[in-house]
Amino acid sequence: MNDSRAQSISRWLLTALLAIGSLTIAIPLYFTVVTALKSPSELRGNLWAPPQDPAWSNFSDAIETTGFFQALGNSLLVTVLSIVLVVVTNSLVGYAIARNLHKRLYRGLFVYFLTALFIPFPIVMLPLVKEMAFLGLGNLTGLVIVYVVYNLSFNVLLYVGYMSTVPVSLEEAAMLDGAGPFATFRHVIFPLLTPVNATVAILTGLWVWNDFMLPLVLLSDQAQFTLPLVQNVFQGRFTTQYNLAFSSYILALTPMVLIYLVFQRWIIGGVMHGAIK
Amino acid sequence: MALPAAALFFVFHTVPALQGLFYSFTDSRGYGSWDFVGLDNYVRLFQDGDVLDSYVFTLGFAVVSTFAANIISILLALALSANIRFRSFMRSVYFLPAILSVIVVSYIFNTIFSTGVPQIGKALGIDWLSTNILGSPDTAWIGVVIVTVWRYCSTITVIYIAGLQTVPEDVVEAAHLDGASAWRRFWSITVPLIAPFFTINILLSFKDFVQVFDQIVALTEGGPGNATQSISFLIYRAGFAGGEFGYQSANAVVYFVIIAVLSAFQIRFHRRRETAA
Numbered sequence: 001m002n003d004s005r006a007q008s009i010s011r012w013l014l015t016a017l018l019a020i021g022s023l024t025i026a027i028p029l030y031f032t033v034v035t036a037l038k039s040p041s042e043l044r045g046n047l048w049a050p051p052q053d054p055a056w057s058n059f060s061d062a063i064e065t066t067g068f069f070q071a072l073g074n075s076l077l078v079t080v081l082s083i084v085l086v087v088v089t090n091s092l093v094g095y096a097i098a099r100n101l102h103k104r105l106y107r108g109l110f111v112y113f114l115t116a117l118f119i120p121f122p123i124v125m126l127p128l129v130k131e132m133a134f135l136g137l138g139n140l141t142g143l144v145i146v147y148v149v150y151n152l153s154f155n156v157l158l159y160v161g162y163m164s165t166v167p168v169s170l171e172e173a174a175m176l177d178g179a180g181p182f183a184t185f186r187h188v189i190f191p192l193l194t195p196v197n198a199t200v201a202i203l204t205g206l207w208v209w210n211d212f213m214l215p216l217v218l219l220s221d222q223a224q225f226t227l228p229l230v231q232n233v234f235q236g237r238f239t240t241q242y243n244l245a246f247s248s249y250i251l252a253l254t255p256m257v258l259i260y261l262v263f264q265r266w267i268i269g270g271v272m273h274g275a276i277k
Numbered sequence: 278m279a280l281p282a283a284a285l286f287f288v289f290h291t292v293p294a295l296q297g298l299f300y301s302f303t304d305s306r307g308y309g310s311w312d313f314v315g316l317d318n319y320v321r322l323f324q325d326g327d328v329l330d331s332y333v334f335t336l337g338f339a340v341v342s343t344f345a346a347n348i349i350s351i352l353l354a355l356a357l358s359a360n361i362r363f364r365s366f367m368r369s370v371y372f373l374p375a376i377l378s379v380i381v382v383s384y385i386f387n388t389i390f391s392t393g394v395p396q397i398g399k400a401l402g403i404d405w406l407s408t409n410i411l412g413s414p415d416t417a418w419i420g421v422v423i424v425t426v427w428r429y430c431s432t433i434t435v436i437y438i439a440g441l442q443t444v445p446e447d448v449v450e451a452a453h454l455d456g457a458s459a460w461r462r463f464w465s466i467t468v469p470l471i472a473p474f475f476t477i478n479i480l481l482s483f484k485d486f487v488q489v490f491d492q493i494v495a496l497t498e499g500g501p502g503n504a505t506q507s508i509s510f511l512i513y514r515a516g517f518a519g520g521e522f523g524y525q526s527a528n529a530v531v532y533f534v535i536i537a538v539l540s541a542f543q544i545r546f547h548r549r550r551e552t553a554a
């Protein structure tokens with residue numbers, strides 16, 4: 001009796017503590033929303049007070065100034081393409097390596113891909129930019145290529161790990177029926193990879209959508225800039241116009257927040273599974 | 278299937294990495310003519326105040342942030358794994374920062390630190406809260422740590438939650454029945470069982486924090502002066518815009534070696550700790 005009352009109290013206490021802790025997350029977000037809806041004169045007043053008259057026009061101003069829809073389109077294009085290509089190609093590579101680990105060449109390839117995980121981007125950054133410019137790839141296409149290639153290291157780890165749980169007998173049956181390796185992969189293996197594909201898709205999507213450094217160094221044409229990059233570019237324009245700047249930030253954050261609200265469980269699950277591997 | 282991937286990887290990753298190494302022995306500006314200078318760049322690096330400062334800042338920042346973020350995260354993970362009310366909702370709230378773009382978050386906090394917080398400080402009459410902590414070389418790094426911890430705790434927490442889920446309930450139950458206090462249960466049973474998750478989290482978060490870039494761009498641009506100039510930021514700014522292509526490539530090589538050594542060291546340390554437990 002005593003024990004369960006104590007448990008009930010500690011339960012509520014913990015809940016309350018977490019609720020208070022969540023203020024650390026809520027307050028900056030509150031500040032963001034509130035500032036985005038203020039008129040210029042209110043910016044000189046109490047910054048923590050809600051706006052007198054929500055200035056919804058700030059959003060349309062921000063959209064116009066930063067070319068929001070174009071940047072949104074660029075981000076969407078790069079992210080979707082990257083996810084699709086990553087899932088299709090990285091899984092193939094993972095499959096090839098997993099099924100050939102008994103051969104030295106493939107073991108070597110595996111290690112080769114993994115070592116890149118420890119190479120910090122700055123050492124590759126400067127020469128890569130020159131190389132991409134030289135190949136005429138200083139654009140969204142080049143960006144996608146880099147994302148697909150650079151994700152290989154971590155994803156190969158995920159796929160090889162997962163492949164060890166897929167019995168070889170299924171492929172053998174398919175081969176006996178006359179299917180070649182690609183067909184076997186497409187019809188037998190790939191459908192089985194759905195859980196790890198989901199994890200890879202989510203982790204890739206999160207990274208690519210929010211990435212700032214790669215677009216910053218690789219892209220030169222402003223019309224191709226992605227959402228995070230656009231925020232940086234227009235800082236100079238906004239200077240003290242916090243209301244417009246914050247409207248822009250909210251616009252930039254909203255797509256991911258919406259996706260998160262709908263797909264929360266998958267996203268959190270995806271991150272967890274990625275880590276366990 | 279794996280070979281074309283390896284070829285692409287070689288072209289877009291290994292080649293630039295090797296080029297970076299090559300150019301580190303030259304005085305290239307990134308364009309135009311250049312000459313071999315042998316180990317000159319490396320010697321200069323060790324005498325360069327700016328470079329040394331950036332290493333001190335970056336490593337110090339990474340250590341403090343890793344420490345703070347992991348301690349807060351494991352506590353959060355414990356709370357979010359306990360039998361609290363609204364657990365799903367709480368987890369969703371606490372994971373939200375993880376889907377937000379780092380640079381946008383940093384811009385938001387920049388404004389909060391420069392205008393919002395000082396307003397509160399003045400209103401409450403608290404001296405040290407009344408100025409922009411990003412404006413002083415002594416306190417700017419704290420601002421960067423705060424933003425980093427705010428943004429990255431979510432992912433780290435989720436990984437610890439995943440780890441805590443692997444702890445078999447009956448073991449903890451048995452200890453509880455044997456009269457072990459919650460504290461004792463945590464240290465003697467839970468911690469050893471989730472040791473690999475500590476390893477992953479500390480390793481990955483340290484590696485990420487050592488490469489801090491987005492936050493610097495949005496919060497301080499390396500300032501005031503050079504107080505918060507991270508290694509990646511210095512390589513980007515001086516190597517790119519500053520025309521110190523060869524010199525910064527040498528910096529990047531040193532950077533890579535240090536990260537590799539620290540990672541290897543950490544892995545050995547954690548391995549030993551894991552087997553001991």
